[in-house]
Amino acid sequence: MKTTILSLALATFAVPAAVLATPSTAHAGDCGSVASVTADIWDEYGSLLSNLPYADKVAKMISFWNKMAGGSWATIGPRRLEYSTNLNGTILGPTDRVFIAETPTDKDSVEIRIEKLDGKAKTSFTVCKVDSAGNKYKLWDVTADNGNYTKTWTKTVSGVKDRIVTVHFHGHSATNKFKYELRATKK
Structure with missing residues (x-):
């Protein structure tokens, strides 16, 4: 059960990251860009995170990852x-x-x-x-x-x-x- 919940929480965070990393989802000429897509995802599924006991741990992992990436190519998100x-x-x-x-x-x-x-x-x-x-x-x-x-x-x-x-x-x-x-x- 813990594995399923952790997988769901990780997938919830990974979907926006995958959307940000997928070239076919956005083009430079579109001001909507990927940020609006991820905002829609969070609006739709963000409430699920409050019910997941490991969601805060996943958020901390992504935050730690981005801190270690230091704005490099490895940064998740904008x-x-x-x-x-x-x-x-x-x-x-x-x-x-x-x-x-x-x-x-x-x-x-x-x-x-x-x-x-x-x-x-x-x-x-x-x-x-x-x-x-x-x-x-x-x-x-x-x-x-x-x-x-x-x-x-x-x-x-x-x-x-x-x-x-x-x-x-x-x-x-x-x-x-x-x-x-x-x-x-x-x-």
């Missing part, structure tokens, strides 16, 4: 979009990476800078804002074409005060990588 901080990473193959600001922005504008540091992969990135009602608005959508080159894209997006800003990367190549540096600065 990463924090930290303002005025260089966030580095690599998209390898047809995967997604989502950055979400922890709190609504207190400024009306945010400058987004994405620098391609290395790699050949075609990669899309989309910047969105989400209001308190959950409405999502695409602010910027760019695709970096295949090729071994470096380039920097910069855009100041406005109308983001009291909104949560997100950045979503989507790799299109089967095996190539896209090494990047992301920086969001409030203006």
Whole structure:
């Protein structure tokens, strides 16, 4: 019985993680992204967790895992979009990476800078804002074409005060990588 309950709790946490890791569920051009899918899953099944004695242990295991992963590729779920901080990473193959600001922005504008540091992969990135009602608005959508080159894209997006800003990367190549540096600065 304990094994069944633990398996159910782990599956409940693993489903959102699998959704986040599955490239076919989200594309960079879609502001809904995988975060809304996982929110729907939690809305539907979250109440089950309160009845499972091991659910809190699974949540602690995922929290521990993410702490050990330190924002690397191994992190389960979205990463924090930290303002005025260089966030580095690599998209390898047809995967997604989502950055979400922890709190609504207190400024009306945010400058987004994405620098391609290395790699050949075609990669899309989309910047969105989400209001308190959950409405999502695409602010910027760019695709970096295949090729071994470096380039920097910069855009100041406005109308983001009291909104949560997100950045979503989507790799299109089967095996190539896209090494990047992301920086969001409030203006």
